[in-house]
Amino acid sequence: MNIEQLRADTPAVAHLIHFNNAGAALMPAPVIETMTRHIQLEANLGGYEAAGQCSAEVESVYGTIGRLINAQADEIAVIENATRAWDMAFYSLPLRPGDVVLTSTTEYAGNYIPYLQLQQQRGIEIRIMPNDEHGQVSLSSLKDMLDDDRVALISLPVIATNGGPVQPIEQIGALARAAGVLYLLDACQGVGQMPIDVQKIGCHMLAATSRKYLRGPRGMGFLYVERGLCQNLEPAFLDLHAASLQTADSFTIRPDARRFENWECNVAAKLGLGAAVEYALAQGIEPMWLRIQHLAEYLRQQLTEIPGVTPRDLGAIKSGIVTFTHRDSSAVQIQQWLAAQGKRINVTTSTCRSTMLDMQQRDLLEVSRASLHAYNTEAEIDTMIAALRQLPSV
Ligand SMILES: Cc1ncc(COP(=O)(O)O)c(C=O)c1O
Structure with missing residues (x-):
């Protein structure tokens, strides 16, 4: 995949780390x-x-x-x-x-x-x-x-x-x-x-x-x-x-x-x-799918190394939607913290109201959701992980 071209077609990536592609992705x-x-x-x-x-x-x-x-x-x-x-x-x-x-x-x-x-x-x-x-x-x-x-x-x-x-x-x-x-x-x-x-x-x-x-x-x-x-x-x-x-x-x-x-x-x-x-x-759906899965796995792996963070995704095959919870911070606090970074990072909060059966079964009220697309990069994920490591304790 030509990632440079994908990013050149997506000008906002210059000032924004957009991990809300499951909400609304950036239009090329x-x-x-x-x-x-x-x-x-x-x-x-x-x-x-x-x-x-x-x-x-x-x-x-x-x-x-x-x-x-x-x-x-x-x-x-x-x-x-x-x-x-x-x-x-x-x-x-x-x-x-x-x-x-x-x-x-x-x-x-x-x-x-x-x-x-x-x-x-x-x-x-x-x-x-x-x-x-x-x-x-x-x-x-x-x-x-x-x-x-x-x-x-x-x-x-x-x-x-x-x-x-x-x-x-x-x-x-x-x-x-x-x-x-x-x-x-x-x-x-x-x-x-x-x-x-x-x-x-x-x-x-x-x-x-x-x-x-x-x-x-x-x-x-x-x-x-x-x-x-x-x-x-x-x-x-x-x-x-x-x-x-x-x-x-x-x-x-x-x-x-x-x-x-x-x-x-x-x-x-x-x-x-x-x-x-x-x-x-x-772009090719298959190469994008492989890249999205690769990026999502990279993020999940990094999340497991942050104290207090629990990745929450299930499934033999997982998608580009990465969800997690934090022992000490709510999903809204995480969303606001990431949005307030020098280069804004967009993640969102997914609540029980959207997927009640699943969340009740897993005893969850909300999760943080970072949804990755092929135009995202490992470097952007590293920036988010660094910001999460600095999350102020409440
Ligand atoms: C799984 C799923 N189904 C349906 C919808 C609704 O889509 P729309 O807002 O385009 O009606 C959403 C939106 O988030 C969704 O995630």
């Missing part, structure tokens, strides 16, 4: 240029006219996302964030009273709350897949759970917001397919970080965001829905983009995944997402 220059160009065009021409002028470019975003995850352009919907993309898929599923949804301890609250809502509204049942000795979904337990033919859906995040394991998503997919159960993946922290191939994984639906490891703009995300399934799912919300009026009392829903979109959209951000995916593909 081509993304910023694409978006700025379009906003300028809107200012000069008018918003609708600007969109019309670059309609081919906008259209190409779908194919670009498809290349990233090995899907077809008509299986992609561009939606304003991962949560809404996930919601559009989840709330379209014909779940009935007694249907069982299987999820992981690492589930994100933004997805878990909708399970609870449908538990209350429709009487679905939520079951948690137990973990194996590595802290990731136990495949043998899942196999047993799938013996119950009331299981209608397996739904979990590839990587949790608070780190933890990279779930065995391909093996889960094989079990889901064998059992004839729908499989919805939250790849919010996965896309841009690690190879995601929906054919290999075997998921039916996958939601993701733009601003995290993909390094795209905020307020953008996408949904993949397998072509064969798409026309059987009726979105909970429809508008005149997702559907068309045929007569004064009838409408048809479009056949492709864009039935999950709505009409109004931030075109500059959509083009920015396309540019971010192009940029990630040009």
Whole structure:
């Protein structure tokens, strides 16, 4: 990987150590240029006219996302964030009273709350897949759970917001397919970080965001829905983009995944997402994944040598999200201390509110989260470690 080029494309690294890539990564220059160009065009021409002028470019975003995850352009919907993309898929599923949804301890609250809502509204049942000795979904337990033919859906995040394991998503997919159960993946922290191939994984639906490891703009995300399934799912919300009026009392829903979109959209951000995916593909997802894992292991190793610090990540395969606790300081104190360094260091705090099942199981209320990307360096990690060693005792 050409790290110098990656950093040259990311000017803020001159004054900032950004370890909050799982929150929102720094956008590379081509993304910023694409978006700025379009906003300028809107200012000069008018918003609708600007969109019309670059309609081919906008259209190409779908194919670009498809290349990233090995899907077809008509299986992609561009939606304003991962949560809404996930919601559009989840709330379209014909779940009935007694249907069982299987999820992981690492589930994100933004997805878990909708399970609870449908538990209350429709009487679905939520079951948690137990973990194996590595802290990731136990495949043998899942196999047993799938013996119950009331299981209608397996739904979990590839990587949790608070780190933890990279779930065995391909093996889960094989079990889901064998059992004839729908499989919805939250790849919010996965896309841009690690190879995601929906054919290999075997998921039916996958939601993701733009601003995290993909390094795209905020307020953008996408949904993949397998072509064969798409026309059987009726979105909970429809508008005149997702559907068309045929007569004064009838409408048809479009056949492709864009039935999950709505009409109004931030075109500059959509083009920015396309540019971010192009940029990630040009770097190579596999080399970035190897570098991210290498940097994360380097940080974990350094953390173990600081008295009072406990790294908290589980999993046979770990990601670029590194979490830890400190015996004497809260995560907020650590975040503030690192942000106050001469060269600001961005880490964040991940709390029980986002990943309650996992944190309760591990008796944690919060963790510090340093999430690394390929443009980060060992030298930046060394700077953070030196700052942590100077952490004032409270
Ligand atoms: C695992 C996971 N899923 C979903 C989301 C929600 O993504 P968005 O904010 O784009 O809706 C997040 C955000 O942190 C996340 O970490």
